[in-house]
Amino acid sequence: MFLKKWSGQLPLHLMILPGLVLILIYSYGPMFGLLIAFEKYVPAKGIMGSKWVGLDNFRYVLEMPESTQIIWNTILIAMMKIVAGLIAPIITALLLNEVRKEVFKRGIQTVVYLPHFLSWIILGGILIDILSPTNGIVNQVLGWFGIKAIYFLGDNHWFRYVLVITDVWKEFGFNTIVYLAALTSISPTLYEAAIVDGAGRWKQTLHVTLPGMTSIIVLLVTLSLGNVLNAGFDQVFNLYSPQVYETGDVIDTFVYRIGLVDAQYGVATAVGVFRSVVSLFSISLSYYLAYRFANYRIF
Amino acid sequence: MLEHYTVSRRVFLTFNYVFLTCLGIICILPIIHVLAVSFSSSAAAQAGYVKLWPVQFTLSSYDYVMHKPAFFKSILVTLKRVGLGIPTNMLLTVLIAYPLSKEAKKFPMRTFYAWVFVVTILFSGGLIPLYMTIKETHILDTVWAMVLPGAVPVFNVILLLNFFRGLPKELEEAAFIDGAGHWTTLWRIFLPLSLPALATITLFATVNHWNSWFDGLIFMNSPDHYPLQSYLQTVVINRDLTLMSSADMKSLTEVNDRTAKAAQIFLGALPILLVYPFLQRFFMKGIVLGSVKE
Structure with missing residues (x-):
């Protein structure tokens, strides 16, 4: 009986095996490599041979003058993106929902969704061109209104806002479509009932449309909480420069520089451990909240 | 009304x-x-x-870009990684999603396996340890460094397994009564019924591979092995003069940096711009796909 049951499941185990092996090597292997955060790591000696230094790397990072600023930058940029990235799609979806011409609706959806599919290399190249203080088109347009050229990507005053706005540009179309999908599932009878009760358009939006979106909004809000330390490496890395490290340097770019550029492996991994652990808590919490309040299950 | x-x-x-x-x-x-x-x-x-x-x-400027050997080389590398990466991604996604879509009653190990995969979303070793793992497994500076670490796209697996779960259970039971095993059921019943989901996931994976640049930048030692997006990163964003030959430098003075960059940006985006109108319907469906659960 036992043997029969087991052999019936054998194919299922075999199917999982190749993916499991790869995940163990390339996702769990690096977790083992986190040990070097506690070592004075020398590549020639390997993980087992390098000297164990306990928490020295962590202490070293905390004593670096820029570390507080970098953590602050990361959280601030990530939070601004989370908030802007939630509001923009909701408004767009509500406005698109009022549109009755299907062709127009689809056209706008197509266009706003497009930047989502382009890499930050492409978008970064475009932004560097149009935001250039010398011959960028944005500064030319500002010039028509008598505004002096602004070096958007090199000015600490502007850099964070540029990050947030351009991130919204890339991603808001995606969530707009998620919200629109939720809106189409609202039963038309609810609107008819509201009209019978004398509700105007505005009242319908307030009492039918928005409540119909609540569950998906709650879901996306809770899931986005997992991103508090995710300021968007791809974007920051391709737009920043030493002039804006003060406001734009984030944990991920910092790890890259001290780890791969300066080759301080132990220190970089220590920062990485910090980030991974905080992310583990924030992502787990966000999934838990999504499960608790939006009945969301990953699988 | x-x-x-x-x-x-x-x-x-x-x-x-x-x-x-x-x-x-x-x-x-x-x-x-x-x-x-x-x-x-x-x-x-x-x-x-x-x-x-x-x-x-x-x-x-297009003439200038087209006569740049480095540009072509990088396109070849990208085609290679897409050609190897997509089949790998798809095969593993299907093979993992099928067993995980079974109920825990029929496949007790399911929950354990599922957690093994989900943990990788929650926690990662980060940049430096990953680099070392790649070095230890001797795939540094080969195309496999861009294929194997991301070979299991966990989010796509979740999408597909939720789709599988939505299929009528009677079909599977009927197949088993007719003597089909798991492999036959997956191949003859599940896959043909999941074409829209498979198309969506293939597109996600393709866009992902086409757009990836960071892995190419750090896991490839020589710029000759850079895929297109990594190459563009070095010339458009972070202009690295050491990557240019003297002939390049000479023609640059004739063509002008700005128009040449613009041409390369556009060529890098072109494949996506071309297929996008056809794909976006799939994507719109695909977003909704994973969200319907029992």
């Missing part, structure tokens, strides 16, 4: 159409501008005369 438009309603609708049109235009204006720059003469681009239409139309 007839709708009677009041004055305020009409004002709102007009405003709404105007606003949404502007929003749509703002979203693609930057792309159109860069396209116009790429077709303009270098003098006009440098002086800032180009707005949304090419000024002094010329193909010289």
